[in-house]
Amino acid sequence: MTAITIRSLEQRVGEEVGVSPWFEITQERIDSFAKAIDDFQWIHVDRERARNSPFGSTIAHGFLTLSLLSHLSESTFSFSDRRMGVNYGLNRVRFTSPVPVGSRVRARFTLQKFEAIEGNGVQVTWSTLIEREGADKPALVAEWIGRHYY
Numbered sequence: 001m002t003a004i005t006i007r008s009l010e011q012r013v014g015e016e017v018g019v020s021p022w023f024e025i026t027q028e029r030i031d032s033f034a035k036a037i038d039d040f041q042w043i044h045v046d047r048e049r050a051r052n053s054p055f056g057s058t059i060a061h062g063f064l065t066l067s068l069l070s071h072l073s074e075s076t077f078s079f080s081d082r083r084m085g086v087n088y089g090l091n092r093v094r095f096t097s098p099v100p101v102g103s104r105v106r107a108r109f110t111l112q113k114f115e116a117i118e119g120n121g122v123q124v125t126w127s128t129l130i131e132r133e134g135a136d137k138p139a140l141v142a143e144w145i146g147r148h149y150y
Contacts (some may be wrong), residue, residue, distance in 0.1 A: 005081045006122055006148050010114045017111050018076040022104040022133060023068065025060050030101060033064040055098055062095035064104065065140050072107035072130070075130055084149045088123065091143035097135060104133040112143065121149035 002018060009017070018038055025048070034045050042049050050058040070087065079085070099105060113125035123145060130140040 001075060002077045003080045004077050006150065007081065009111055009122070009124060011146050012111050013114050015111060016108060018073075020044070020072040020076040020107045020109075022106050023072060023075075025064075025099055025101060025103050025105060027058060027101045029065065030058060030060050033061055033067075037061070037063065042091050057102055058101045060099040060103075062140070065095065065099050066093060066107070066142065068130070069107060069128060069142070069144055072105075073109060073126075076107070076109060080149060081150055082148050086147045088145040088147045091125070091145065093140070093142040095140055097132065097137040099132055099139045099141050103135075103139075105130050105139060106133075107131075117147060119149060121147055123147050 004017070016135045030044055034040050039061060043053060043055070044061055045058065047058055050056075104142075108129045108131065110127040110129075111124060112127045113123070115123045119125045126144045126146070128140075128144050129138045129140045
């Protein structure tokens with residue numbers, strides 16, 4: 001993990017700021033997510049039926065992949081001068097390819113925008129990409145907005 005300052009980000013608009021470590025998607029995690037959101041669609045939780053699907057196995061929920069952005073960013077960099085950070089939302093999200101159980105994923109974070117906001121803070125927009133090890137296409141592409149306060 002890399003420690004950076006919020007203030008240093010202003011000079012890095014347009015740059016890839018970090019790449020997370022690989023993270024394995026287990027069936028246990030998929031099942032726990034299904035329970036948390038009450039989404040038991042068979043392609044996620046029925047191993048037998050999913051073997052005969054076009055994917056050959058269960059796949060992670062798209063929203064599970066999206067929800068990993070927080071963990072993946074926190075395992076990539078920390079802000080040494082941040083008092084508090086909040087998730088402000090997303091502008092655009094696309095689930096561009098499936099994430100089969102047993103896959104390893106990681107995120108790439110490119111800073112798109114850096115804007116000062118009221119309350120001694122900044123709003124940053126990240127161009128994020130979650131890639132699956134060995135895949136040609138990313139699993140997810142999103143614009144993610146965060147607010148950070150000094």
